[in-house]
Amino acid sequence: MPGPESDRPDLAAMVARLARALVTAERPVLAAHDVSMWGYIVLSALADEPMRTQAALARAIGADKTRIIATLDELQERALIEREPDPDDRRVRLLRLTGTGRHLHAAVRADIRAGEERLLAGLAGADRSAFLRVLRRLDPGGG
Amino acid sequence: MPGPESDRPDLAAMVARLARALVTAERPVLAAHDVSMWGYIVLSALADEPMRTQAALARAIGADKTRIIATLDELQERALIEREPDPDDRRVRLLRLTGTGRHLHAAVRADIRAGEERLLAGLAGADRSAFLRVLRRLDPGGG
DNA sequence: TATTGTTATACTCTATAACTATA
DNA sequence: TATAGTTATAGAGTATAACAATA
Helix, strand or coil: CCCCHHHCCCHHHHHHHHHHHHHHHHHHHHHHCCCCHHHHHHHHHHHHCCECCHHHHHHHHCCCCCCCHHHHHHHHHCCCEEEEEECCEEEEEEEEECHHHHHHHHHHHHHHHHHHHHHHCCCCHHHHHHHHHHHHHHCCCCC | CCCCHHHCCCHHHHHHHHHHHHHHHHHHHHHHCCCCHHHHHHHHHHHHCCECCHHHHHHHCCCCCCCCHHHHHHHHHCCCEEEEEECCEEEEEEEEECHHHHHHHHHHHHHHHHHHHHHHCCCCHHHHHHHHHHHHHHCCCCC
16 A cells, blocks of 8 residues: 555655556557657647648647658658648648558557557456546646 | 537547647746756656666667766756765765755656646546556656 | 748767776 | 666757749
């Protein structure tokens, strides 16, 4: 049984360690689908909603606009996303998933969810739902 | 009200974003005490228990042994830790906090806890305790 | 002139390998 | 020869700044 709450490690330390473990667990799943971490993040953002500019996409995922260019190049090369100049303002690139991209994203996400399920499997139902509820509330990127 | 659980973002994404936000919030606190993130991590580990070798300390905090040397140099320089060769095996360095180091660590930790309290303040008591309980259970570094 | 996207450069962090000293 | 600690080197990832195209 864990000790009193005041004896716990710092919140930041626990959350950072858990984040690292989750990312480590995700890596082989992504590799199996031949997608990079940034690639998956971009696919996820575009699965939520198409974007009108690369800068908006970068902002949405908390990245620098220069950091996603190589990722977009590769996703476009593999026909997972469309990236066409807006006829109304030819500086901007309209971004959206292709059918292939949508399917790939769904497949990767399903595998990742399955891994998460295994991690959460041992929790009591009430604990599990409380944990996810609090996480969604504290998540700075959570809608 | 949040949607159904299957609509949530990936667990890894939520936890990683939260970790980043927590670390960002910690930075000014550490700066106010003139301690680096690695410095605070080392102080925390040695506050838990003195270590017999630098390699053991590195393992305990999940770092490479070469990565903590500069940190140990600085902490020793500022008389926050003691680092003396073991008479029985002069290759190894016995590591422990000084009184000053222990006080500094306690002060920083108190400030960090206060910040965490502000973050958790809005949660229902049951949600809060369930969240921390699950976090401690899933934390790979949690005793 | 301001903005979108791109490229080039520099910087930080980390991991790897080589070295010293002790055993 | 093996291990603890240290230093030096190289690599990955990131941020900053300069640039070209369009408005």
